[in-house]
Amino acid sequence: MSTASFWPSCLEAFRRELTPQQFNTWIRPLRLEHAGDGLVLIAPNRFVLQWVKERFVARIEELATVALGRAPRMALVVAEELVRPLAAPPATAPVAAQGGRRSEQASLNPGFTFAAFVAGKANQLARAAGLQVAEHPTSYNPLFVYGGVGLGKTHLIQAIGNHILDTSADAKIRYIHAETYVSDVVRAYQHKAFDDFKRYYRSLDLLLIDDIQFFGGKSRTQEEFFYLFNTLIEAHKQVVITCDTYPKEITGIEERLISRFGWGLTVALEPPELEMRVAILLSKAAA
Incomplete structure (x- = not known):
């Protein structure tokens, strides 16, 4: 299985394993990006990130290993951490x-x-x-x-x-x-x-x-x-x-x-x- 098709299959696995409320609250808001031979899991905020890290990331890594035939490097980040300004920031940030x-x-x-x-x-x-x-x-x-x-x-x-x-x-x-x-x-x-x-x-x-x-x-x-x-x-x-x-x-x-x-x-x-x-x-x- 390619890395591109892994995430949809991972979502389906969690959909079967979790209650609808758990799935919609913790898994559905996540995004997965590819970085070289690694995977970057993106959470909408730190609360979701911490919850996923403690309860679900081991299962995601397990599913990735089975699907890809290898254990990929995986990073967890909050969405806002991916945003970087193109120019130098002003001395005082906007309120x-x-x-x-x-x-x-x-x-x-x-x-x-x-x-x-x-x-x-x-x-x-x-x-x-x-x-x-x-x-x-x-x-x-x-x-x-x-x-x-x-x-x-x-x-x-x-x-x-x-x-x-x-x-x-x-x-x-x-x-x-x-x-x-x-x-x-x-x-x-x-x-x-x-x-x-x-x-x-x-x-x-x-x-x-x-x-x-x-x-x-x-x-x-x-x-x-x-x-x-x-x-x-x-x-x-x-x-x-x-x-x-x-x-x-x-x-x-x-x-x-x-x-x-x-x-x-x-x-x-x-x-x-x-x-x-x-x-x-x-x-x-x-x-």
């Missing part, structure tokens, strides 16, 4: 470009803003609380947002991060999915790099952690997050958390964490009414 890079470093989607967040009766309290935290960090600390899938939790908390980035260029911000945080804890132990792990997370000005229900049953992760949470709150650093359910209904989470989730403000994202659903659809169609 928009700087904002994009800061969003990338914080793992934020720059499109998730308050302006793009469709407001309605079902989410007006959560949006107001998010905007209050964005404009006055630690006014509610932590801010705990809960609701079902697809109601805008990720959009809302990333809007907080993007707003603070726009107004405080030096703010150190990190958006992270709970599963990725779990992986970071495991990796820190495996590589005996826990001091670096703690130093990084405790240096943040704003921690946005999504889907914290994934901490359920993971005692070591919960212990580390307990100490991180206390450190950030005591240092007057903002913590924003999302979950698919009300804090006291999360299964497998220690009571000492549950109680701390209630220290600030807990708000719900409710299913949208008909008018709001229409507005959301129109907003997506115009994007």
Whole structure:
């Protein structure tokens, strides 16, 4: 098989092996380029790249070896790293470009803003609380947002991060999915790099952690997050958390964490009414 026909066959293999959601989220956004006798796997952002590197790259290399009859050299890059200016860059980068890079470093989607967040009766309290935290960090600390899938939790908390980035260029911000945080804890132990792990997370000005229900049953992760949470709150650093359910209904989470989730403000994202659903659809169609 030629290298040109390898990637389509690789995609088909993953389509059979993964759920549609997994395939569409992690594999479908990837591109494969050829560089001499090697392969370059291109991810749309660092979050996807890290996830693929940890969970799927070994399988991709295995499929490549079988298809090509050899083990090719493989590199993983983020799409923006392939873009290089043709001329020397200006001494001061444009503000928009700087904002994009800061969003990338914080793992934020720059499109998730308050302006793009469709407001309605079902989410007006959560949006107001998010905007209050964005404009006055630690006014509610932590801010705990809960609701079902697809109601805008990720959009809302990333809007907080993007707003603070726009107004405080030096703010150190990190958006992270709970599963990725779990992986970071495991990796820190495996590589005996826990001091670096703690130093990084405790240096943040704003921690946005999504889907914290994934901490359920993971005692070591919960212990580390307990100490991180206390450190950030005591240092007057903002913590924003999302979950698919009300804090006291999360299964497998220690009571000492549950109680701390209630220290600030807990708000719900409710299913949208008909008018709001229409507005959301129109907003997506115009994007």
